[in-house]
Amino acid sequence: MRFVIVGAGAVGGVVGARLYQAGFGVTLIARGAHLEAIERGGLRLETPAERVVLRIPVTGSAGAIEWREDHAALVFTKSQDTLTALLELRAAAPPDVPVVCVQNGVENERLALRLFAEVYGAVVMTPVAHLEPGVVQAYGTSLTGYIDIGRYPSGVDGVCEQVSAALRGSGFGSAARPDIMRLKYAKLLTNLGNAVDALCKPGPDSERLIELARAEGRAALRASAIDYAAPEVDDVGARWKRMGVRPIGDRSRPGSSTWQSIARGARAVETDYLNGEVVLLGRTNGVPTPVNELLCRLASRHAAQGMGPGTLASQQVLAELR
Missing domain, CATH: 3.40.50.720 (NAD(P)-binding Rossmann-like Domain)
Structure with missing residues (x-):
């Protein structure tokens, strides 16, 4: 082949x-x-x-x-x-x-x-x-x-x-x-944090934002009767350990794929197909998804304006949801 x-x-x-x-x-x-x-x-x-x-x-x-x-x-x-x-x-x-x-x-x-x-x-x-x-x-x-x-x-x-x-x-x-799509839906939930990783600095408020996005994702998937249970995907820590992840010289791996797109100056990111998938399922099935909707808007604007990664305060993003 x-x-x-x-x-x-x-x-x-x-x-x-x-x-x-x-x-x-x-x-x-x-x-x-x-x-x-x-x-x-x-x-x-x-x-x-x-x-x-x-x-x-x-x-x-x-x-x-x-x-x-x-x-x-x-x-x-x-x-x-x-x-x-x-x-x-x-x-x-x-x-x-x-x-x-x-x-x-x-x-x-x-x-x-x-x-x-x-x-x-x-x-x-x-x-x-x-x-x-x-x-x-x-x-x-x-x-x-x-x-x-x-x-x-x-x-x-x-x-x-x-x-x-x-x-x-x-x-x-x-x-x-x-059952590859079951695994892909499980991976989708993990990728809902990519936008937060790209937009905001790490910290407790960022973790809170990611968990809120994933909670909406789980609710939208359940309402859509989509199976996403995949412990082999969810157990990221165990797989990371088995891969033996190490720095290259003095450089640790940078952020998510969305973070890397922003860092390279890409003017479009795939958030509309990650968090946006949750928004689509939510709108189709009557499930509110305000966190994922906001992350889609912010990520699109962030990339279009050429802003670098980690330039938003997660506290401000959370405040927009109140």
């Missing part, structure tokens, strides 16, 4: 690098300064144990790839960029190419299934970072991360088993799961 990495940022870049190091055929799709840096000098992978430059094939477009029957497309873009990436992919790739959504949120698989017949969801937990063009960091030492995969909307097939085996052979914990 050969892999096309659609969106070679933090997670996509690290996964592509690890698959490439394990001997798999890999092509990266990247954009802008990141693409230019990889074309010019390769992808630099930094870990607690090594700093290596990998000359992985890279392109700015799915149309530049010579697609084969054994290709799979692993999609890592942020949710707000998914539709554009999928439309470009459909114009270039075979119609039966397996499309694996290795992304936060639960909307990406629905979008993919409109365009492709073979769609898979993946839930990812991996301590990585991408803050500089051409460079990605992976902070796990025992394992690079966990990526479980299942057919969308449910089930397991040979593609799941192949991709999972490739990931296990590349330094990840991975299993083929017939």
